[in-house]
Amino acid sequence: MSLKSFAAKIFAKTTVRKISRWSSNPVKTQQKVFKKLIETAANTSFGKDHGFSEISSYHDFAKQVPIRDYEALKPYVEEVVKGQENILWPGKPLYFAKTSGTTSGAKYIPLTKDSMPSHLQGARNAMLCYINETGNADFVDGKMIFLQGSPEMTEKNGIQVGRLSGIVAHYVPNYLQKNRLPSWETNCIEDWEKKVDAIVEETRNQDMRMISGIPSWVQMYFEKLKVKTGKPVGELFPNFELFIYGGVNYEPYRAKFEALIGRKVPSIELFPASEGFFAFQDSQKEKGMLLQLNSGMFFEFVEADQFFEENPKRLTIGDVQLGVNYVLLVSTNAGLWAYNVGDTVQFTSVKPYRVIVSGRIKHFISAFGEHVIGKEVEQAINEAMETFGFSISEFTVAPQTSPPEGELPYHEWLIEFEDEPKHLDQIAKKLDASMQEQNSYYFDLIEGKILQPLKIKALPKDSFQKYMKSQGKLGGQNKVPRLSNDRKIADRL
Incomplete structure (x- = not known):
């Protein structure tokens, strides 16, 4: 066992103990987060407009702060984009994560000094939970690949703008930098097909042990590797032992992946978004992802069947039930308030609170009243x-x-x-x-x-x-x- 993998196991044990403390006290944890969010943002423009100084309970908050999507929050975001301070959260954000919206054009999601740690710790904690549960830390000694957007950024009124995955790339810890691929230059290639070709050349002769990305694009990488080398991915990378993914359900791709690899490989699911890193798979034995209840995000839930009613009932973590389809709302330390993320979730466990992503509230078929998700x-x-x-x-x-x-x-x-x-x-x-x-x-x-x-x-x-x-x-x-x-x-x- 290497010194690095030995240290990873110790770090994993300590981290899992910390996770257990807040996950076993979910309601109290969320109440604490809620209180801090309201107090911190009381003197912002949004806080003043919505009477944060008079909010003493969740009931007050639900009464005074309506559910909003990006379009409804846009007037405040536009002020932040102009460089104004203390609009949604004290000061200015560190970054804007720029995404392409379907109804709003480009969306600028603020990332603040307070919110950045949750984006960084979610994936790290998922790997540490995996190490602690399985005892397998060998992957930290080999190369790791993160298929992600370009880390290059632009600037808008003194605030850096980029893709979330590219922003996070700036925060990869030093102890992983030597193991990390692709190179910075390759990561900056904008054309995706050229980028994947370059990644194939950089990685084909490396000791790849952990690969991360959205399944459909990792599949494209695997197919190009196989065409280029004539070998299954598992033969090319005999020590490849962990696949980390997020964004879509892996199951429809699993059979194709295993055919390309030539064997089964353990996987970890993440639930990241520009608005926050919401959940991560904490166990290979249990279904679902652990909701990050202590990471500066206050969660609300609305039953999907009621969501488009005039005043749908909003629930907090202590009120949810297993197997019900909920629209996910978040209030965050980046200045989002009762914000409709667009995802729907179902709880697979309430001790602790684990979720699966069941779909998108705008991605459904109900042309005839069938409500297919x-x-x-x-x-x-x-x-x-x-x-x-x-x-x-x-x-x-x-x-x-x-x-x-x-x-x-x-x-x-x-x-x-x-x-x-x-x-x-x-x-x-x-x-x-x-x-x-x-x-x-x-x-x-x-x-x-x-x-x-x-x-x-x-x-x-x-x-x-x-x-x-x-x-x-x-x-x-x-x-x-x-x-x-x-x-x-x-x-x-």
Whole structure:
């Protein structure tokens, strides 16, 4: 055992004890965070506008601070972007994480001196929990790769602007710098295809042990490695032993990954976003990710079925139930207040509080009142892959509301198979049966002959990559929506 891996195990044990202290006192932990947020921001413009100095309870807060998305918070953010101080949080932010919004154009999410630690500690703590639980720390002695956006930044009124993953790259601790790939120069390449080609050249002869990134883009890297070397990834990197991912569900990609690698590799799931690092997988034995209740973020939850009502009921951590689909709201030490992140979550455990990401509140299909969510289609595709033994590169689902005359409407599943299987009709039946079993609204629509069973459209290889490239969203943190309530993506594909 190396000195580095020995030290990692000691550090892991200490960190897990600290995590246990706050995770075993969830309500008290969140009350403490709430109190500090309100007190700290009382003299900001937002705090004065919303009477923070008079808030003495969560009930007051919920009454005085409405739920907002980025568009509703934008007037305050624009003041911050202009360089004004004490608008949403004391002083100025250190950075803006720039993201592309669907309705608001470019979004500028503030990152402050107070909020940065949560972005940095989440992934670190996930690895330390893994080390503590499994006793495996050998990966710290080899090379690690982080597939991420460019670390180069611009400046806007004295505030640095960049992609979240690129900003975080500036904070990789010194003890990991020697192990970290790709090089700074390669990370700065903007063209994603050229960047992945350069990463292949830099890493193909290295002792890669830990690889991190969004599954769809890591898959692209693995495919290029295999083409370039003619070897499975697991043979090329015999010590590769840990895959860390976030942003999308890994399960639809798992079979393809294991085929490219040639064996199974343990994985850790993260739940990062520009608005905060919300959760991380703390156990290989338990389902879900541990919600970061002590990291300067106060969480609220609204049942997804009620979210679009005029005054939906808002819940705090002590009120949530297992298996219910909730819209996630956060108030943070970066100056976001009752902010709708856009993600929906379900709790898999309340001792401690663990979640899975079930979808996006704006990514659903309810063209006929069926309320289909991401978790349902992902479970259906996973069951079908297990039954029929196929693997996929990517998929998305959209309604077909205007079928040929005489046909009932249906859901169209656009799937890019690794190798197109025979008997697509049987696979479609399996998918449809799973959807009916999971979703009673969908079942009723099929039974009532409002919808016909779903249909599969098999797409040629690289269809999704070509689509993302055409939208200027190839690589980085960009993801293909699993569900659309219209046919914009489906028709372009």
